[in-house]
Amino acid sequence: MSILVLGTVALDTVKTPYGKRIKMLGGSAAHFSMAARLFDCVHLVAIVGRDFPPRYIDFLRAKGIILDSLIRSGGKTFQWAGEYRGDLNTALTLSTELGVLMTFRPTVSEGERDIKNIFLANIDPELQEHLLSHMHSPGLVALDSMNYWINNKPKQLLRLLRKVDIYVANDEEARVLSGESNLMRAAKALRGRGAKMVLIKKGEHGVLFYSDKFILSLPAYPTEKVIDPTGAGDTFAGGFMGYLARVKKVSAATVKKALAYGTIAASFNVEGFGMEKTSRLTLATLNRRLTKFRKAVVF
Numbered sequence: 001m002s003i004l005v006l007g008t009v010a011l012d013t014v015k016t017p018y019g020k021r022i023k024m025l026g027g028s029a030a031h032f033s034m035a036a037r038l039f040d041c042v043h044l045v046a047i048v049g050r051d052f053p054p055r056y057i058d059f060l061r062a063k064g065i066i067l068d069s070l071i072r073s074g075g076k077t078f079q080w081a082g083e084y085r086g087d088l089n090t091a092l093t094l095s096t097e098l099g100v101l102m103t104f105r106p107t108v109s110e111g112e113r114d115i116k117n118i119f120l121a122n123i124d125p126e127l128q129e130h131l132l133s134h135m136h137s138p139g140l141v142a143l144d145s146m147n148y149w150i151n152n153k154p155k156q157l158l159r160l161l162r163k164v165d166i167y168v169a170n171d172e173e174a175r176v177l178s179g180e181s182n183l184m185r186a187a188k189a190l191r192g193r194g195a196k197m198v199l200i201k202k203g204e205h206g207v208l209f210y211s212d213k214f215i216l217s218l219p220a221y222p223t224e225k226v227i228d229p230t231g232a233g234d235t236f237a238g239g240f241m242g243y244l245a246r247v248k249k250v251s252a253a254t255v256k257k258a259l260a261y262g263t264i265a266a267s268f269n270v271e272g273f274g275m276e277k278t279s280r281l282t283l284a285t286l287n288r289r290l291t292k293f294r295k296a297v298v299f
Helices: 028-036 054-062 099-103 125-133 147-152 154-161 171-178 183-192 232-247 252-269 283-297
Strands: 002-006 010-016 019-026 041-048 066-072 079-084 091-097 117-120 140-144 166-170 197-201 207-211 215-218
Touching: 002 028, 002 125, 002 232, 019 028, 019 054, 028 041, 028 232, 028 252, 041 099, 054 066, 117 125, 117 232, 125 154, 140 232, 147 154, 147 171, 154 171, 166 171, 166 232, 171 183, 171 197, 183 197, 183 207, 197 232, 207 252, 215 252, 232 252, 252 283
Parallel strands: 002 041, 002 117, 010 079, 041 066, 117 140, 140 166, 166 197
Antiparallel strands: 010 019, 079 091, 197 207, 207 215
16 A cells, blocks of 8 residues: 655754754655655655755655655755754744745646545645645545644634544644643544544653544653654654555554554654654564553553
């Protein structure tokens, strides 16, 4: 099976108590792909500028990611700079340069339009809806977003929510979009807005999954040293969506294992800067840590 992911490919500058990295490969689609590639063939839809290092293109291709719909434009690549302090749960954004994202209009090949598994990673909801409208017969569609779009394009986001199977949000985003402070009520409210299933990421406190048929909750993997949390949520989504696409079935059992795979993938992500850890991941390594996790949470 294949997965098509729409999102950003970025140049990230990140500072944490453990050091600083300048213009490393980042972006929602790139982080998602690093985890999802362990399960399926990943087709990445995004845009980069003339300043995007060719070595990053080579790096993504070497990981088996299909870049037929990665547009190279004449402007500057999307860039984000942030700093983590204290408990590293929240990043302080220092600067954001949208660059070529300002004129981005995603396009996919005719063959890619037949892909059934689609992940709409964090990006403008109008672009997410545009891409989804050009897919022939979507099977499993998951949607991610962020507070910026929730605050600035709520109507577009809520309209899109009715067209997807799974809505993915962190706890703060779920509360803002639903208007509910309690996460169970937030999940129910978001289900009422159209999404068939709701996945709420709670960072170090794990994840909550809600649907009409079943409710699941898993803790986070107990990671001793968090180096850089950037992209952890996207990495989680890659492991989660990758497994569901591979097994071709959505049930309580498959979703529980998908949540576990997402949790484990994210635990590797935070142990290094950018994709230092996830780019070297194999499914065997993922499974070894999953075995430890299963013993810890008894499932």
